[in-house]
Amino acid sequence: MKLRWDLVLLPAMLISLALLGTSQFVFLTGSLHRDLGMGRLAHTLSLDNYTELASDSYYLTTLKLSIMVSAIATALTLLLAFPVAYIIARMKSRWGLALLAAVVVSSFVSIVVKVLGLILIFSANGPFNKLLIALGVIDAPVSLIGTLTGVVLGLMHYSLGFAVLLFYSVVITVPRSLEEAAQGMGASRAGVFRQVILPMCLPGLVGGALVIFNVSMGGFTSTALIGAGKVLTIPVVIERTMLLENNYGTAAALAALLLITVLVINLASVAVVSRIRRGLIL
């Protein structure tokens, strides 16, 4: 008897699509109804919410801020995570596995706990400020709460772990013998990096960077807590508009904007990575 695997798939597929379809359909149509206040929506369809987003400088500033903060966090995460992944991938001892295990294990710790720790460490009475004052770098303690720097740190902390795992899986695809061969033929370490490692890791690096950017654009918990109502990114504004101001239509339009941004970046990343792989770019 041959099992009909397509029939095994069918119910699971239908449930998944129902969850996806219902949730996304309701809010996307909701974004097309104008807010009347008190959580009520107009009955007629219109693009009013979107024209409001496009014309109100508050939302434009929010979008620009989100993109800026995410771009900086992505660049810094990349600069830290790639060297770490590379060092671990080239370790000859069992330490490499232990370091990877530490990353994996830390990814299971609740994000609120991590943000709590970050806030404590970087608070005015925290060890970071004490260290800087002791070293004479600063005179008075600086607080990162409610600042862009703090929000960027929070986003970096959020994506560093999986960025290291991601880039590790990229670096181990480059055979070590290739680097040794290049060195044996007289290439300097910088030359090996520029001419062997970088070209071979480029698709993974670009793809990874776009994933980090997307995750940062959607980052809510750390930004809301560290930003403390002063750094307003799209996810934070969505939550406020929906739960504090009860403007369901505007909140839905903002969510649609965020969703579309993220999906477009994803499609672009797939396209760019495949073009790099085929040697069409660079």
Add this chain to the structure above:
Amino acid sequence: MTPFQHVRHRLSRHLINGSILTFAYLFLLGPILFVALASFDYGQRAYVVFPPEHFTLDAYRHIPLKYFEALWFSVKVAVACTAMACLIGIPASLGLVRSNLPYKSFLLALLRVPLQIPGVVAGLAFLQAYYAIGATTGWYATGTFWGLAIAHTFAATPFVIGTLVALLQRFDSSLEEAALALGASAWGTFKQITLPVLKPGLFTGALYAFMISFTDVPIGVFLTGPDHVTFPVEIFNAMQFDFEPTILAVSTVVTVLSLACVLLVQRMVGLDVFVKTGGAD
């Protein structure tokens, strides 16, 4: 290069690598350790002193009951979410990999769409969907156990599917054919061959599903009601509105319990599956 220069060269490289690793891991793990450290210094103040002024377990003795209630609620939601994610994810992955349907990669991409949806968008989408369903049926799922568990299932199922599909694609199905040819029943083959092979992926996927639900804030912020608040949302609210030193203690308890869970699963299936599938974030 003289031998001396060679040694110095290697030494400086070790030094640079060592500092990069130290910096990255201090940044990554420092906050978690610091919360645990600070939890032993209990004072009636809204901030933490470092280095700790005293060592006491007072913060642990004064943990308010609401945190344990929230913890218990979170565990129940996460268990329901894990069960539902597996009930959808196992047949979906088996069906997808084994069937000879056209457009398989498109179907898989469709199943993985929730991974791309930011938590805030998912939370808002489910809240508005529950309002709409409530307006027509009279039953509002907002702020209920199942309302939250279903939204978490939506976010967690792709992780179960991801780990299982990765495993199944490497699985040699001739093993199953051999068992069937040697006279084993279909159920016997599933139990004796398929299930043991799937076990690591299943445990890993289930652990991801559990942790997605258990650590979620953005979806929970939208869907928890006044009577049912999950643990991370309770901590999130406490950090926004009323910082108490006891949240350090209860956070440390939860961190230790989470790590114990990970260790348990690691004992059963090994850690390399995690590394291959890439963290829970």
